[in-house]
Amino acid sequence: MTGDSPARVQEPGIADDATVAGELPPVTSSDTGFTPLIFEIPAISRRQFLAGGLAAGIGMVCGAGLVRVLGVVPVPPDGSPAVAGDPRWQFVVDTRACIGCGLCVLACKEENDVPLEAAFARTWVERHAVLADGSVRVDSPEGGIEGFPSQIEGIDAKTVRESFFEPRLCMQCHDSPCTVVCPVGATYKTSDGVVLVDSERCIGCGYCVVACPYGARYIIPAGDRLPGGKPGVADKCTLCYHRITRGQLPACVEVCPTGARAFGDLADSTSPMHERIKGAVALHPEYGTRPAVLYQGPIIDGTELA
Amino acid sequence: MSHDAEHVAEPPIADSGPTGLEPQDPIVRATEWQKPLRRALALAAIAAAGALAVVVVALALAATTPEYGFRPNADSRGWALHPLVLAPRAGCVRCHAHQVALLDANAHATTSCQGCHGAGTDHENAPRPGDVDMAIPASAICVRCHSSSVGRPVTVPQITISRHYTEACLDCHNPHTAVATRPPVVTHPLEHLPACIVCHGPDGFQARNQRHPLEPTDDAACLRCHAVGRGRIDVPVGPR
Numbered sequence: 001m002t003g004d005s006p007a008r009v010q011e012p013g014i015a016d017d018a019t020v021a022g023e024l025p026p027v028t029s030s031d032t033g034f035t036p037l038i039f040e041i042p043a044i045s046r047r048q049f050l051a052g053g054l055a056a057g058i059g060m061v062c063g064a065g066l067v068r069v070l071g072v073v074p075v076p077p078d079g080s081p082a083v084a085g086d087p088r089w090q091f092v093v094d095t096r097a098c099i100g101c102g103l104c105v106l107a108c109k110e111e112n113d114v115p116l117e118a119a120f121a122r123t124w125v126e127r128h129a130v131l132a133d134g135s136v137r138v139d140s141p142e143g144g145i146e147g148f149p150s151q152i153e154g155i156d157a158k159t160v161r162e163s164f165f166e167p168r169l170c171m172q173c174h175d176s177p178c179t180v181v182c183p184v185g186a187t188y189k190t191s192d193g194v195v196l197v198d199s200e201r202c203i204g205c206g207y208c209v210v211a212c213p214y215g216a217r218y219i220i221p222a223g224d225r226l227p228g229g230k231p232g233v234a235d236k237c238t239l240c241y242h243r244i245t246r247g248q249l250p251a252c253v254e255v256c257p258t259g260a261r262a263f264g265d266l267a268d269s270t271s272p273m274h275e276r277i278k279g280a281v282a283l284h285p286e287y288g289t290r291p292a293v294l295y296q297g298p299i300i301d302g303t304e305l306a
Numbered sequence: 307m308s309h310d311a312e313h314v315a316e317p318p319i320a321d322s323g324p325t326g327l328e329p330q331d332p333i334v335r336a337t338e339w340q341k342p343l344r345r346a347l348a349l350a351a352i353a354a355a356g357a358l359a360v361v362v363v364a365l366a367l368a369a370t371t372p373e374y375g376f377r378p379n380a381d382s383r384g385w386a387l388h389p390l391v392l393a394p395r396a397g398c399v400r401c402h403a404h405q406v407a408l409l410d411a412n413a414h415a416t417t418s419c420q421g422c423h424g425a426g427t428d429h430e431n432a433p434r435p436g437d438v439d440m441a442i443p444a445s446a447i448c449v450r451c452h453s454s455s456v457g458r459p460v461t462v463p464q465i466t467i468s469r470h471y472t473e474a475c476l477d478c479h480n481p482h483t484a485v486a487t488r489p490p491v492v493t494h495p496l497e498h499l500p501a502c503i504v505c506h507g508p509d510g511f512q513a514r515n516q517r518h519p520l521e522p523t524d525d526a527a528c529l530r531c532h533a534v535g536r537g538r539i540d541v542p543v544g545p546r
Contacts, residue, residue, distance in 0.1 A: 056355070063361050
């Protein structure tokens with residue numbers, strides 16, 4: 001072999017018989033005893049075929065399990081138990097204390113760069129009035145960002161039997177419909193219980209917007225104010241995740257002049273929230289979403305109305 | 307399949323004894339017992355190949371298209387890194403402890419500095435006068451809470467703006483002390499005198515409160531606030 005040209009050295013032994021490089025020698029199973037290029041497909045029975053298919057299927061299922069165990073492709077952590085040591089954020093709204101100043105709405109828009117129009121709100125304030133005839137009127141001019149006019153439009157104040165303000169925001173549900181319906185897994189729940197939207201992953205289909213029974217979501221319109229950094233994706237209250245993870249209160253809680261909005265960490269045994277949540281109830285518990293945001297005082301479904 | 311395996315998988319151990327089922331030829335016998343084992347091995351190999359294929363595809367996807375992986379940890383970190391807009395209250399107290407102390411001593415103690423003055427992080431980062439000044443709130447801030455309104459708890463002091471002295475709240479009210487400086491009342495007779503503005507106007511006496519508007523106006527407008535019964539020096543003097 002040493003005397004051969006370099007090109008020949010590269011050739012495998014069997015190619016020595018080839019007359020022209022690149023041309024395969026005629027080989028048959030009868031003269032060599034094996035077939036290097038053509039495999040004879042063994043005849044298998046239907047039973048063998050099905051058994052092989054079943055084995056391959058079982059193997060693939062096991063492979064998928066292995067992928068999950070190895071964490072090759074992470075899965076959305078919704079429903080996973082809270083990580084030990086993580087905070088347990090608790091938000092409580094007291095409708096008896098709310099005076100409808102709307103500073104919370106303003107602060108939220110300012111803090112999170114939320115578009116100023118009422119249709120795009122992470123939080124808003126509603127005014128509920130029970131009239132003398134028992135009917136309920138709700139108004140929320142511009143989401144309450146400028147506060148409230150003294151009268152409900154078209155309603156004589158004398159006919160109002162009872163009225164109160166109800167601040168609204170994302171309920172951070174334990175069983176959140178928005179997370180379930182998201183077709184691309186863009187909405188997820190953090191280990192400390194906050195439902196967030198990955199705006200890089202969101203495709204803006206809007207399914208979550210219609211799935212949320214509390215109306216807490218919207219699609220970010222094109223413009224200068226982009227909470228998640230880009231338009232055309234879903235957005236909602238993050239509990240001011242950048243504030244609470246720095247030990248600050250959410251912006252709406254920070255500016256609330258009456259303590260109608262309260263926030264704390266239930267994992268902290270010294271937190272005053274342990275006292276605050278006593279008697280607090282979920283808004284629309286019949287939706288079955290197990291909201292983490294709780295309410296005190298009269299609320300929308302009327303169960304606490306006198 | 308399994309029925310087959312059970313049936314043929316008789317191990318060729320000595321104690322099985324010479325039975326009618328045992329093949330006479332030892333070579334044939336060996337092949338017979340190895341057949342189900344080989345079959346099982348082949349199926350195991352197929353299963354392993356299937357599992358391997360799934361793992362390889364998943365690894366390839368994860369390596370080449372990371373944006374298609376669920377990445378809650380990376381994303382929630384992103385949300386957590388957003389900059390603060392409302393500054394921590396401690397930042398206000400550092401320079402404005404006097405005002406905060408005043409505030410904390412009255413009914414406005416629960417209000418936040420930035421609720422009225424606006425977000426303060428920019429000011430905190432550039433606090434020298436003229437850099438980024440905080441807003442001095444307009445009266446619109448006051449009436450957010452203190453205008454009489456359907457739904458507002460009666461525990462909050464409320465005014466009907468049209469019946470109040472003026473819409474310039476801060477002319478009389480100090481929001482940090484929650485105390486109103488009531489307007490001085492007219493303590494001299496009003497009969498046989500020219501219009502108020504002649505003596506008290508821009509060319510006459512200066513109002514002590516320099517923020518007070520001094521545009522030419524009629525007596526009725528002046529007396530709306532400075533009439534007896536509304537002022538600080540509330541002694542009934544002279545005819546009204």
